[in-house]
Amino acid sequence: MPPVNPPPAIELSFVVPFFNEEGCARAVAEEACTALGRCGLAWECILVDDGSSDGTAMEIVGAMAGQAHCRLIRLPVNCGQGAALLAGFQAAQGRIIGMMDGDGQNVPGDLPALLALLGQADLVVGIRTGRHDSFLRKTCSRLANGVRRRILRDQVSDAGCALKVFRREVMDSFFPVNMLNPFIPAFAAAGGFRIAEVPIRHRPRTTGRSKYGLGVILWRPMFDMLSLWWLLKRRIPVERLRR
DSSP states (O other): OOOOOOOOOOOOEEEESSSSSSTHHHHHHHHHHHHTTSSSOEEEEEEEEEEESSSSHHHHHHHHTTTTTEEEEESSSSOHHHHHHHHHHOOOOOOOEEEEESSSSSGGGHHHHHHGGGGOSSSSEEOOOOOOSOOOHHHHHHHHHHHHEEEEEOOOOTTTOOOOEEEEEGGGGGOTTOOOOOOOOHHHHTTTEEEEEEEEEOOOOOSOOOOOHHHHIIHHHHHHHHHHHHHHHHHHGGGGGGG
């Protein structure tokens, strides 16, 4: 009997959180898997259902049929995007971790452009071009990005973009906060990691509705930012220990 070769070690873990996205969850998961299969890396796709009250989980299960590389994590109650991302990150096996939103506005096909920059950076963040969001959301995003970049010095112009890739060790810099996604660059910068940006596409939402109103996209991040500024000012500069 010929020896059985062990499966290749996971190189890329891709995390996608969903909350009440029944209308697009299957298509998003299938498109993500197609894009991952073209990256040339041994991959896994971790799909996190953040306590959805609709048929999101069943749509994800349908998309996973015949996809041995996919895993579903179901949170028993809605815990928020930050908690869903952390659950996916903690389950990830890859040396590289990627992420995007589950609402269908990110384009998984842009992933290779981010991966290509990991040779010169530890974290790569997308910059949404031609954003298909309301005037209010775009205005709030520009304001939040400007204030955050000035105060936290996160070095990026679109920290709220959910399409990101980073080396596994960047996770050591994260704090477990509810608004995790927009503060990942600030954590990475404070940890001494290199950051790069690349323009990506952005699509209009075709199903469901945004889960983030004015309080989530502006006021809550502002309060969180002030708390993080205080914490980051007092953190131990562990990056100096790596030199």
